[in-house]
Amino acid sequence: MEKATRKGILLMNLGSPDSTGVKDVRRYLNEFLMDERVIDYPYLLRLLLVKGIITRFRAPKSAEAYSTIWTKEGSPLIVLTKQLRDALDKEVDMPVEIAMRYGNPTVKYALDRLLEQNPDLDEVIAVPLYPHYAMSSYETAVESAKEIHAKNKYSFKLSFIKPYYNEEHYITAMAENIRPYLEQEYDHILFSYHGIPESHLKKSDPTKSHCLKTGDCCNVDSAAHATCYRHQCFVTTELIAAKLGLTKEKYSLSFQSRLAGEQWLTPYTDYRLRDMPKEGIKKLLILCPAFVSDCLETLEEIAERGKETFEEAGGETYTMIPCMNVHPLWVEAIATYVEGVAKGEREMVL
Numbered sequence: 001m002e003k004a005t006r007k008g009i010l011l012m013n014l015g016s017p018d019s020t021g022v023k024d025v026r027r028y029l030n031e032f033l034m035d036e037r038v039i040d041y042p043y044l045l046r047l048l049l050v051k052g053i054i055t056r057f058r059a060p061k062s063a064e065a066y067s068t069i070w071t072k073e074g075s076p077l078i079v080l081t082k083q084l085r086d087a088l089d090k091e092v093d094m095p096v097e098i099a100m101r102y103g104n105p106t107v108k109y110a111l112d113r114l115l116e117q118n119p120d121l122d123e124v125i126a127v128p129l130y131p132h133y134a135m136s137s138y139e140t141a142v143e144s145a146k147e148i149h150a151k152n153k154y155s156f157k158l159s160f161i162k163p164y165y166n167e168e169h170y171i172t173a174m175a176e177n178i179r180p181y182l183e184q185e186y187d188h189i190l191f192s193y194h195g196i197p198e199s200h201l202k203k204s205d206p207t208k209s210h211c212l213k214t215g216d217c218c219n220v221d222s223a224a225h226a227t228c229y230r231h232q233c234f235v236t237t238e239l240i241a242a243k244l245g246l247t248k249e250k251y252s253l254s255f256q257s258r259l260a261g262e263q264w265l266t267p268y269t270d271y272r273l274r275d276m277p278k279e280g281i282k283k284l285l286i287l288c289p290a291f292v293s294d295c296l297e298t299l300e301e302i303a304e305r306g307k308e309t310f311e312e313a314g315g316e317t318y319t320m321i322p323c324m325n326v327h328p329l330w331v332e333a334i335a336t337y338v339e340g341v342a343k344g345e346r347e348m349v350l
Protein backbone atom coordinates (compact mmCIF):
# COMPACT_ATOMS: atom_id res chain seq x y z
CA MET A 1 0.00 0.00 0.00
CA GLU A 2 1.24 3.53 -0.89
CA LYS A 3 1.79 5.61 2.21
CA ALA A 4 1.26 9.35 2.03
CA THR A 5 4.31 10.44 3.97
CA ARG A 6 7.84 11.64 3.40
CA LYS A 7 9.17 9.76 6.44
CA GLY A 8 10.29 6.16 6.79
CA ILE A 9 11.20 3.84 9.68
CA LEU A 10 14.32 1.70 9.97
CA LEU A 11 14.28 -1.05 12.62
CA MET A 12 17.88 -1.94 13.46
CA ASN A 13 18.92 -5.21 15.10
CA LEU A 14 22.19 -7.04 15.65
CA GLY A 15 22.05 -9.70 12.93
CA SER A 16 22.69 -13.43 12.55
CA PRO A 17 24.72 -15.62 10.20
CA ASP A 18 23.12 -16.44 6.83
CA SER A 19 22.99 -20.14 7.73
CA THR A 20 24.17 -22.53 10.43
CA GLY A 21 27.10 -23.63 8.27
CA VAL A 22 30.47 -23.13 9.99
CA LYS A 23 31.69 -20.95 7.10
CA ASP A 24 28.75 -18.55 7.37
CA VAL A 25 28.98 -18.47 11.15
CA ARG A 26 32.72 -17.73 10.96
CA ARG A 27 32.13 -14.90 8.48
CA TYR A 28 29.45 -13.42 10.73
CA LEU A 29 31.53 -13.72 13.90
CA ASN A 30 34.52 -12.14 12.15
CA GLU A 31 32.44 -9.13 11.10
CA PHE A 32 30.85 -8.83 14.56
CA LEU A 33 33.95 -9.28 16.69
CA MET A 34 36.24 -7.19 14.45
CA ASP A 35 33.99 -4.21 15.28
CA GLU A 36 36.20 -1.92 17.37
CA ARG A 37 33.22 -1.11 19.61
CA VAL A 38 32.78 -4.81 20.45
CA ILE A 39 36.40 -5.93 20.90
CA ASP A 40 38.10 -2.61 21.50
CA TYR A 41 41.73 -3.71 21.26
CA PRO A 42 44.20 -2.11 18.82
CA TYR A 43 43.60 -3.37 15.27
CA LEU A 44 46.46 -5.88 14.96
CA LEU A 45 45.84 -7.38 18.37
CA ARG A 46 42.11 -7.59 17.61
CA LEU A 47 42.84 -9.27 14.27
CA LEU A 48 45.10 -11.82 15.90
CA LEU A 49 42.70 -12.49 18.72
CA VAL A 50 39.50 -12.63 16.65
CA LYS A 51 40.60 -14.36 13.45
CA GLY A 52 43.49 -16.33 14.95
CA ILE A 53 41.85 -17.55 18.13
CA ILE A 54 38.23 -16.68 18.93
CA THR A 55 36.37 -17.38 15.71
CA ARG A 56 38.57 -20.34 14.81
CA PHE A 57 37.48 -22.17 17.97
CA ARG A 58 34.10 -20.54 18.46
CA ALA A 59 32.62 -20.86 14.96
CA PRO A 60 32.00 -24.66 15.10
CA LYS A 61 30.51 -24.37 18.61
CA SER A 62 28.35 -21.37 17.66
CA ALA A 63 27.21 -23.14 14.47
CA GLU A 64 26.08 -26.05 16.61
CA ALA A 65 24.27 -23.70 19.00
CA TYR A 66 22.54 -21.90 16.12
CA SER A 67 21.40 -25.22 14.66
CA THR A 68 19.44 -25.93 17.89
CA ILE A 69 17.29 -22.80 17.44
CA TRP A 70 17.21 -22.34 13.64
CA THR A 71 13.76 -22.44 12.03
CA LYS A 72 12.77 -23.31 8.47
CA GLU A 73 12.40 -19.54 7.82
CA GLY A 74 15.90 -18.89 9.20
CA SER A 75 17.40 -17.28 12.31
CA PRO A 76 14.80 -16.46 15.00
CA LEU A 77 16.29 -12.97 15.44
CA ILE A 78 15.78 -12.13 11.75
CA VAL A 79 12.41 -13.86 11.46
CA LEU A 80 11.09 -12.06 14.56
CA THR A 81 12.46 -8.70 13.42
CA LYS A 82 10.63 -9.20 10.10
CA GLN A 83 7.45 -10.03 11.99
CA LEU A 84 7.90 -6.86 14.03
CA ARG A 85 8.30 -4.88 10.80
CA ASP A 86 5.06 -6.36 9.42
CA ALA A 87 3.14 -5.65 12.63
CA LEU A 88 4.45 -2.07 12.80
CA ASP A 89 3.70 -1.54 9.12
CA LYS A 90 0.00 -2.09 9.94
CA GLU A 91 0.13 0.47 12.79
CA VAL A 92 1.86 3.41 11.17
CA ASP A 93 1.48 5.55 8.10
CA MET A 94 5.15 5.23 7.14
CA PRO A 95 7.07 2.54 5.23
CA VAL A 96 9.09 0.27 7.53
CA GLU A 97 12.30 -1.62 6.71
CA ILE A 98 14.72 -3.66 8.82
CA ALA A 99 18.51 -3.69 8.82
CA MET A 100 21.15 -5.63 10.70
CA ARG A 101 24.39 -4.24 12.11
CA TYR A 102 26.21 -7.40 10.98
CA GLY A 103 25.21 -9.63 8.07
CA ASN A 104 21.98 -9.20 6.10
CA PRO A 105 19.90 -7.21 5.31
CA THR A 106 22.38 -4.34 5.41
CA VAL A 107 21.60 -0.71 6.27
CA LYS A 108 22.33 0.33 2.67
CA TYR A 109 19.90 -2.25 1.30
CA ALA A 110 17.18 -1.06 3.71
CA LEU A 111 17.72 2.66 3.02
CA ASP A 112 17.63 2.00 -0.76
CA ARG A 113 14.34 0.12 -0.32
CA LEU A 114 12.82 2.99 1.67
CA LEU A 115 13.88 5.42 -1.04
CA GLU A 116 12.44 3.19 -3.76
CA GLN A 117 9.11 3.18 -1.94
CA ASN A 118 9.18 6.95 -1.59
CA PRO A 119 11.51 8.96 -3.84
CA ASP A 120 10.46 12.14 -1.93
CA LEU A 121 11.67 10.74 1.39
CA ASP A 122 12.89 13.58 3.64
CA GLU A 123 13.63 11.68 6.89
CA VAL A 124 14.31 8.14 8.08
CA ILE A 125 13.73 7.57 11.78
CA ALA A 126 15.89 4.68 12.92
CA VAL A 127 14.89 2.59 15.92
CA PRO A 128 17.82 0.62 17.37
CA LEU A 129 16.17 -2.47 18.87
CA TYR A 130 18.22 -2.08 22.05
CA PRO A 131 16.50 -0.42 25.00
CA HIS A 132 19.85 0.36 26.69
CA TYR A 133 22.95 2.24 25.63
CA ALA A 134 26.12 0.18 25.18
CA MET A 135 28.96 1.00 22.82
CA SER A 136 28.81 -2.62 21.59
CA SER A 137 25.09 -2.46 20.71
CA TYR A 138 23.32 0.91 20.49
CA GLU A 139 26.35 3.07 19.74
CA THR A 140 27.84 0.86 17.03
CA ALA A 141 24.43 0.54 15.32
CA VAL A 142 24.00 4.32 15.27
CA GLU A 143 27.56 5.19 14.23
CA SER A 144 27.73 2.63 11.43
CA ALA A 145 24.33 3.76 10.06
CA LYS A 146 25.53 7.38 10.14
CA GLU A 147 28.65 6.39 8.18
CA ILE A 148 26.64 4.50 5.55
CA HIS A 149 24.19 7.42 5.27
CA ALA A 150 27.03 9.91 4.73
CA LYS A 151 29.03 7.69 2.37
CA ASN A 152 26.05 7.19 0.07
CA LYS A 153 25.12 10.89 0.14
CA TYR A 154 21.42 10.23 0.70
CA SER A 155 19.45 13.46 0.52
CA PHE A 156 17.10 12.55 3.39
CA LYS A 157 17.87 13.12 7.07
CA LEU A 158 18.65 10.14 9.31
CA SER A 159 17.63 10.39 12.98
CA PHE A 160 17.70 7.88 15.81
CA ILE A 161 15.34 7.10 18.68
CA LYS A 162 17.21 7.42 21.99
CA PRO A 163 17.56 4.43 24.35
CA TYR A 164 14.10 3.85 25.83
CA TYR A 165 15.07 1.78 28.92
CA ASN A 166 13.03 4.08 31.17
CA GLU A 167 10.25 5.12 28.79
CA GLU A 168 6.70 4.47 29.93
CA HIS A 169 5.53 2.58 26.83
CA TYR A 170 8.51 0.19 26.81
CA ILE A 171 8.16 -0.47 30.54
CA THR A 172 4.40 -1.06 30.26
CA ALA A 173 4.83 -3.44 27.33
CA MET A 174 7.56 -5.34 29.23
CA ALA A 175 5.39 -5.57 32.36
CA GLU A 176 2.32 -6.76 30.46
CA ASN A 177 4.42 -9.35 28.61
CA ILE A 178 5.55 -10.70 32.01
CA ARG A 179 2.25 -10.41 33.92
CA PRO A 180 0.55 -13.65 32.73
CA TYR A 181 3.55 -15.65 34.03
CA LEU A 182 3.08 -14.32 37.56
CA GLU A 183 -0.05 -16.43 37.89
CA GLN A 184 2.07 -19.56 38.22
CA GLU A 185 3.82 -20.44 41.46
CA TYR A 186 7.35 -19.00 41.61
CA ASP A 187 9.99 -18.21 44.21
CA HIS A 188 11.92 -15.59 42.29
CA ILE A 189 12.24 -13.65 39.00
CA LEU A 190 15.68 -13.18 37.47
CA PHE A 191 16.17 -10.23 35.09
CA SER A 192 19.12 -11.43 32.98
CA TYR A 193 20.76 -8.76 30.78
CA HIS A 194 23.41 -9.25 28.10
CA GLY A 195 26.77 -8.56 29.78
CA ILE A 196 29.51 -6.17 28.70
CA PRO A 197 33.12 -5.87 29.88
CA GLU A 198 33.56 -3.49 32.83
CA SER A 199 36.16 -1.63 30.75
CA HIS A 200 33.43 -0.65 28.26
CA LEU A 201 31.43 0.97 31.04
CA LYS A 202 34.44 3.06 32.05
CA LYS A 203 35.20 3.95 28.44
CA SER A 204 31.63 5.18 27.87
CA ASP A 205 31.68 7.35 31.00
CA PRO A 206 31.93 10.94 29.70
CA THR A 207 32.90 12.26 33.17
CA LYS A 208 35.74 9.68 33.44
CA SER A 209 35.22 9.88 37.19
CA HIS A 210 31.95 8.10 37.94
CA CYS A 211 31.35 4.60 36.55
CA LEU A 212 32.59 1.81 38.85
CA LYS A 213 34.46 4.25 41.10
CA THR A 214 32.21 3.04 43.93
CA GLY A 215 30.01 -0.04 44.22
CA ASP A 216 26.91 2.16 44.36
CA CYS A 217 27.79 4.49 41.43
CA CYS A 218 24.73 3.54 39.39
CA ASN A 219 22.41 4.78 42.15
CA VAL A 220 24.14 8.16 42.53
CA ASP A 221 22.96 10.86 40.11
CA SER A 222 25.48 11.52 37.34
CA ALA A 223 25.77 12.75 33.76
CA ALA A 224 27.41 9.35 33.14
CA HIS A 225 24.02 7.63 33.28
CA ALA A 226 23.04 8.73 29.77
CA THR A 227 25.60 6.20 28.49
CA CYS A 228 25.86 3.85 31.48
CA TYR A 229 24.54 0.41 30.49
CA ARG A 230 24.63 -0.85 34.08
CA HIS A 231 22.64 2.08 35.45
CA GLN A 232 20.09 1.72 32.66
CA CYS A 233 19.66 -2.03 33.36
CA PHE A 234 19.08 -1.23 37.06
CA VAL A 235 16.46 1.40 36.17
CA THR A 236 14.59 -0.91 33.77
CA THR A 237 14.47 -3.61 36.45
CA GLU A 238 13.16 -1.25 39.14
CA LEU A 239 10.52 0.30 36.88
CA ILE A 240 9.20 -3.08 35.71
CA ALA A 241 9.22 -4.43 39.29
CA ALA A 242 7.30 -1.35 40.50
CA LYS A 243 4.76 -1.68 37.70
CA LEU A 244 4.18 -5.33 38.63
CA GLY A 245 4.17 -4.65 42.39
CA LEU A 246 7.07 -7.06 43.03
CA THR A 247 8.65 -6.95 46.48
CA LYS A 248 12.46 -6.64 46.76
CA GLU A 249 13.15 -10.27 47.72
CA LYS A 250 11.14 -11.56 44.76
CA TYR A 251 13.49 -10.36 42.01
CA SER A 252 17.13 -9.71 41.14
CA LEU A 253 19.34 -8.88 38.19
CA SER A 254 22.30 -10.59 36.53
CA PHE A 255 24.38 -10.45 33.33
CA GLN A 256 24.74 -13.25 30.76
CA SER A 257 26.73 -14.03 27.56
CA ARG A 258 30.31 -13.13 28.39
CA LEU A 259 33.52 -13.95 26.55
CA ALA A 260 36.62 -15.12 28.42
CA GLY A 261 39.56 -12.82 29.10
CA GLU A 262 38.16 -9.78 30.92
CA GLN A 263 36.07 -8.88 33.93
CA TRP A 264 32.45 -8.48 32.76
CA LEU A 265 29.53 -7.00 34.66
CA THR A 266 28.48 -9.13 37.62
CA PRO A 267 26.69 -11.08 38.95
CA TYR A 268 26.99 -13.61 36.16
CA THR A 269 23.71 -15.31 35.22
CA ASP A 270 25.17 -18.84 34.99
CA TYR A 271 26.66 -18.55 38.51
CA ARG A 272 23.36 -17.26 39.89
CA LEU A 273 21.49 -20.17 38.25
CA ARG A 274 23.95 -22.60 39.86
CA ASP A 275 23.66 -20.98 43.31
CA MET A 276 19.96 -20.10 43.54
CA PRO A 277 18.65 -23.62 44.32
CA LYS A 278 21.07 -23.80 47.31
CA GLU A 279 19.59 -20.52 48.53
CA GLY A 280 16.09 -22.02 48.48
CA ILE A 281 15.01 -20.65 45.10
CA LYS A 282 13.55 -23.74 43.45
CA LYS A 283 10.92 -22.24 41.15
CA LEU A 284 12.33 -19.61 38.85
CA LEU A 285 11.00 -17.21 36.23
CA ILE A 286 13.70 -15.73 34.02
CA LEU A 287 13.54 -12.98 31.38
CA CYS A 288 16.00 -11.04 29.22
CA PRO A 289 15.00 -7.35 29.03
CA ALA A 290 18.00 -6.21 26.95
CA PHE A 291 16.62 -8.18 24.00
CA VAL A 292 13.30 -7.22 22.44
CA SER A 293 13.34 -10.17 20.01
CA ASP A 294 14.23 -13.73 20.93
CA CYS A 295 17.61 -14.83 19.60
CA LEU A 296 20.47 -17.23 20.22
CA GLU A 297 21.21 -15.70 23.61
CA THR A 298 17.65 -16.15 24.93
CA LEU A 299 16.61 -19.37 23.18
CA GLU A 300 19.82 -21.37 23.48
CA GLU A 301 21.83 -19.82 26.32
CA ILE A 302 18.94 -19.07 28.67
CA ALA A 303 16.06 -21.37 27.69
CA GLU A 304 18.24 -24.45 27.04
CA ARG A 305 21.60 -24.21 28.83
CA GLY A 306 20.34 -22.04 31.69
CA LYS A 307 17.60 -24.55 32.44
CA GLU A 308 20.12 -27.40 32.56
CA THR A 309 22.36 -25.46 34.97
CA PHE A 310 19.45 -24.61 37.28
CA GLU A 311 17.99 -28.13 37.29
CA GLU A 312 21.35 -29.82 37.80
CA ALA A 313 21.85 -27.61 40.84
CA GLY A 314 18.53 -28.78 42.33
CA GLY A 315 16.06 -26.30 40.83
CA GLU A 316 12.55 -27.64 40.26
CA THR A 317 10.76 -25.41 37.77
CA TYR A 318 12.38 -23.03 35.34
CA THR A 319 10.28 -20.84 33.07
CA MET A 320 11.76 -18.50 30.51
CA ILE A 321 9.49 -15.57 29.68
CA PRO A 322 9.86 -14.90 25.95
CA CYS A 323 10.94 -11.48 24.70
CA MET A 324 8.21 -9.06 23.65
CA ASN A 325 8.70 -9.99 19.97
CA VAL A 326 5.41 -8.81 18.38
CA HIS A 327 3.47 -8.09 21.57
CA PRO A 328 0.79 -5.52 20.57
CA LEU A 329 1.88 -3.12 23.33
CA TRP A 330 5.46 -3.22 22.10
CA VAL A 331 4.36 -2.55 18.52
CA GLU A 332 2.24 0.31 19.88
CA ALA A 333 5.23 1.62 21.87
CA ILE A 334 7.43 1.84 18.77
CA ALA A 335 4.61 3.44 16.79
CA THR A 336 4.11 6.03 19.56
CA TYR A 337 7.82 6.90 19.72
CA VAL A 338 8.26 7.20 15.97
CA GLU A 339 5.00 9.03 15.24
CA GLY A 340 5.69 11.41 18.13
CA VAL A 341 9.07 12.25 16.62
CA ALA A 342 7.67 12.50 13.07
CA LYS A 343 5.02 14.96 14.22
CA GLY A 344 7.53 16.94 16.27
CA GLU A 345 5.66 16.15 19.49
CA ARG A 346 8.29 13.95 21.16
CA GLU A 347 11.89 14.74 21.94
CA MET A 348 13.20 11.22 21.48
CA VAL A 349 15.88 11.58 18.85
CA LEU A 350 19.62 11.96 19.22
Ligand SMILES: C=CC1=C(C)c2cc3[nH]c(cc4nc(cc5[nH]c(cc1n2)c(C)c5CCC(=O)O)C(CCC(=O)O)=C4C)c(C)c3C=C
Pocket residue numbers: 014015016017029037038039058062075077130134136137194195196197257259290291294295296297
Ligand atom coordinates in the same frame (compact mmCIF):
# COMPACT_ATOMS: atom_id res chain seq x y z
C1 LIG B 1 21.81 -6.37 24.22
C2 LIG B 1 22.63 -6.06 23.32
C3 LIG B 1 23.94 -6.66 23.13
C4 LIG B 1 25.15 -6.26 23.68
C5 LIG B 1 25.41 -5.11 24.62
C6 LIG B 1 26.14 -7.19 23.20
C7 LIG B 1 27.48 -7.14 23.54
C8 LIG B 1 28.42 -8.10 23.18
N1 LIG B 1 28.21 -9.30 22.56
C9 LIG B 1 29.38 -9.99 22.38
C10 LIG B 1 29.57 -11.25 21.79
C11 LIG B 1 28.56 -12.04 21.20
N2 LIG B 1 27.21 -11.79 21.23
C12 LIG B 1 26.55 -12.73 20.46
C13 LIG B 1 25.21 -12.80 20.19
C14 LIG B 1 24.29 -11.79 20.42
N3 LIG B 1 24.52 -10.59 21.09
C15 LIG B 1 23.38 -9.82 21.07
C16 LIG B 1 23.21 -8.56 21.65
C17 LIG B 1 24.20 -7.83 22.33
N4 LIG B 1 25.53 -8.10 22.38
C18 LIG B 1 22.38 -10.58 20.38
C19 LIG B 1 20.99 -10.11 20.09
C20 LIG B 1 22.93 -11.80 19.98
C21 LIG B 1 22.24 -12.94 19.26
C22 LIG B 1 22.45 -12.95 17.79
C23 LIG B 1 21.60 -13.98 17.08
O1 LIG B 1 21.93 -14.31 15.91
O2 LIG B 1 20.62 -14.51 17.59
C24 LIG B 1 27.55 -13.62 19.91
C25 LIG B 1 27.31 -14.67 18.82
C26 LIG B 1 26.83 -15.93 19.23
C27 LIG B 1 27.79 -16.75 19.99
O3 LIG B 1 28.75 -17.22 19.41
O4 LIG B 1 27.56 -16.89 21.20
C28 LIG B 1 28.79 -13.22 20.39
C29 LIG B 1 30.13 -13.85 20.10
C30 LIG B 1 30.40 -9.16 22.92
C31 LIG B 1 31.88 -9.53 22.87
C32 LIG B 1 29.81 -7.99 23.41
C33 LIG B 1 30.39 -6.81 24.08
C34 LIG B 1 31.66 -6.54 24.16
Ligand SMILES: [Fe+2]
Pocket residue numbers: 194257
Ligand atom coordinates in the same frame (compact mmCIF):
# COMPACT_ATOMS: atom_id res chain seq x y z
FE1 LIG C 1 26.28 -10.12 22.16
Ligand SMILES: [Fe+2]
Pocket residue numbers: 210211212217218224225228230231
Ligand atom coordinates in the same frame (compact mmCIF):
# COMPACT_ATOMS: atom_id res chain seq x y z
FE1 LIG D 1 27.08 3.63 36.47
